Amino acid sequence: MIRWGVLGCAAFLAVPLAAQSVRSRLEGRIPSAAIPAVDSLIQFASQEGLPTEPLIQKALEGGAKHVAGPRIVAAVQVSLGQLRGARDLLVRAGDQPPVEPSEMTTVAWALRRGLPAPVVERVVAALARPPRGAALHAVADLVAHRFDPDSAAGLIIQAVHEGVPQERLLDVSAAVLQQVQRGRTRADALAIVRRELPNLPASSKSTRGNVAGARRPASPVPP
């Protein structure tokens, strides 16, 4: 009983504290007239279990780009709608509520990149366990290069089933695009990479060389 009481008090205090924290991030960064509306949209998201960081980022982006307050509010509202759509899609595809916030962000991103909702749903359903970000970005990369969304999704799903690890799924789409650059048709490129799975060309991830010249940003990166 005492435990529930403590949890209730913590929740009671946490919501206003979080709201205060959001307001402090927005103050001075977006037109002050837009802050109440943006703040209330963020509170809605929080109450619905949606991730709030994408909304805060959208507002900060608008402020940085000197966009007028009403347009910032409208953009945040659009982002809220996308997150709701992403949550609904994840539940439809089989994820049990409460859905992971990071997955909602990933799916919203995939939809914004132009993936048709049924294709996203198919990928989510095929990959039972999160994270699915790499898979969705790999499919979106192919679709951005005018590959048929269903064929692209089919290849990435097959790659996962054949044991290609999450961190190498972007290499699958990169391998396909490499085949196209060599003059193959899209269908041939997909077929060649599919035949070679789970083998892939060397990854293009960070090397000792580019790490050596790297530096950390001057200000802390947001969570």
Added chain:
Amino acid sequence: MTVIDPRIHQVLDGELAPEAVPAELRRTVAQLAAAADLLAALPPGATASLESRVMAAIRRPAPSRARRVLRWLVTPHAIILRVRPAWSVAFAAVVAALTLFTAGPEGPELAEHEGIAQFVGRFPEAQSVHAVGTFNDWRSGSIALEDQDHDGVWRATVVLPTGTYEYMFVVDGERWVPDHLAERLVADDFGRENSIVIVRPAGR
């Protein structure tokens, strides 16, 4: 062989007065007399015979060890190097392996959840270029690109937490430009397009 006019010999021997010979012979006589005077004025050692010079060199004391070493060092020598190709290849392989595997890591140490993002843009007339996006709360100033060789190509390599980020370049503090080299773009809901960078674990 040039034949010398006998009258010149006579003049040089004093048997004939110089005025008794033609003018061109008088000039020759004068030149020969000047040469004789010059030889007479040289020190005695200068006209020493070859034999005496050779003997002098033989009798000269031997140079010191230091002088010989110095002379050896400054004298060009031909060096003949005999190399077995197999050993050369093995030596090169060892050097390459030592270079690759023993060189200490330079740059920042990366945590498991961190990776590298590289930003490159061509802005020939720019005075400053910054990468601004969700990785720095859309705040300009934290990731400045540099054009170290002044060729108009601006670059930055930064450590970021792994993840997906939207960004744009801010040129000269006011012009928002998408990264045209980025493979991924997405509408920003403000009428423009953001670039997307996916930071993968560095895997070190």
